[in-house]
Amino acid sequence: MELRQLRYFLRAKELLNFTEAAHSLHISQSTLSQQIKQLEEELNTPLFNRIGKRVTLTEAGELFATYASQSVNKANEGLLLLKDLNELNVGTISIGVTYGLRSILTQAVVRFASEFPRINFRVVYGTSEGLMEELNELELDLILVFNETTKAQHLKYQPLFDSPVTFVTSLTSRLSGKKSITLEEISQLPLVISTKGDSTSHFIIKAFDRSGLSPKISIEVNDIPTILDLVKSGNWHGILMQTSVKGEGLYSIPIKGRGMVRTAMIISLKEAYEKQAVKRFCNLLTEDIIRLQGVK
Structure with a gap:
């Protein structure tokens, strides 16, 4: 069953004249008759009574017309929706x-x-x-x-x-003012980092592993603002992407070493x-x- 067959059927139902219906659809009468015949064969029931040149709807045709109309209307609504979607009016x-x-x-x-x-x-x-x-x-x-x-x-x-991975400390920390810091220096300090499921924490731990170092991870948190608040307290230090370091009371120090940049x-x-x-x-x-x- 095709949408065009439903459209042909509905126009023929409206005009009750295959010649006029075909003309309004810009197709030949034979094409219209053939498509409606194929629809009737698929439904296994006649939709029109054909008496000489007169055409009337059968009871099945009357009942089917409601559903055919709904199908065509829904398809038209779908086309309008896709048009709106492509024109950024919905979605x-x-x-x-x-x-x-x-x-x-x-x-x-x-x-x-x-x-x-x-x-x-x-x-x-x-x-x-x-x-x-x-x-x-x-x-x-x-x-x-x-x-x-x-x-x-x-x-x-x-x-x-690209964004550097940076060491973050409190502005009041004794480390505040340093121009750079090594992973070895960081390994001696208490750290708060993102949870191990986060790619940045995975990146940090791998960097320590490559250097043969074991960081002192005191706290793991899955929320960046909380990490920054804990760092501001002065009790811990953090390692974060530079793009994450926002707010007053913090001081960022570049980490020495190759590959301390992420994309x-x-x-x-x-x-x-x-x-x-x-x-x-x-x-x-x-x-x-x-x-x-x-x-x-």
């Missing part, structure tokens, strides 16, 4: 964001929402590992994460910027349909980052 963008990149998202969302107010946002914060799982389950359109791992063939990667990326599924809203948002986010880097 939802689902974004996953790792804790270390929350600061870059807000401005882009505000700008996008002012330009396309009918698009809704769903923002999920989580660890890189958890967000990757949700992306693979098609629960997210894209994720913003730090990534240095081997690239998966089914994913699309769009690098945004922020937009990651999406390569084979999944990319909505126009998602494309526009990614472009806008990239524009914001380029502009901020230019200011720096």
Whole structure:
């Protein structure tokens, strides 16, 4: 059963004249008759009484017309919805964001929402590992994460910027004012870091392992603002992405050594349909980052 057959049937029902119906549809009468005949054969019941040149609806035709009309209307509504979706008049963008990149998202969302107010946002914060799982389950359109791992063939990667991994201490700390610090020095200090499921904490622990060092991890927290508050107390120190260090009372110290830089990326599924809203948002986010880097 095809939509065009339903449309042909409904026009013939309306005019009760196959010649006039075919003319209004810009098809031949033979084409109209053939398509309606095929529809009747599929339904295994006649929809029209054909008496000479007169055409009337059968009881089955009267009953079927209601459902045929609903089907055509729903299909038309679907086409309008897709048109609105492509023209950014409707839809939802689902974004996953790792804790270390929350600061870059807000401005882009505000700008996008002012330009396309009918698009809704769903923002999920989580660890890189958890967000990757949700992306693979098609629960997210894209994720913003730090990534240095081997690239998966089914994913699309769009690098945004590089950010250093930095040592964070209280402004009142004896370390405040240092121009750089080594991992060996850090290993002697009490640390508060993100939970081990977070990619940044995984990156930090691997860096210590490569240097043959064991950090003194006193507290693990899955919330960046809480880590910063604990560091401000002066009792602990932190290791975070530079993009995460916000607020007064903190002092950041570059960590000596190679590879203490991570790449922020937009990651999406390569084979999944990319909505126009998602494309526009990614472009806008990239524009914001380029502009901020230019200011720096």
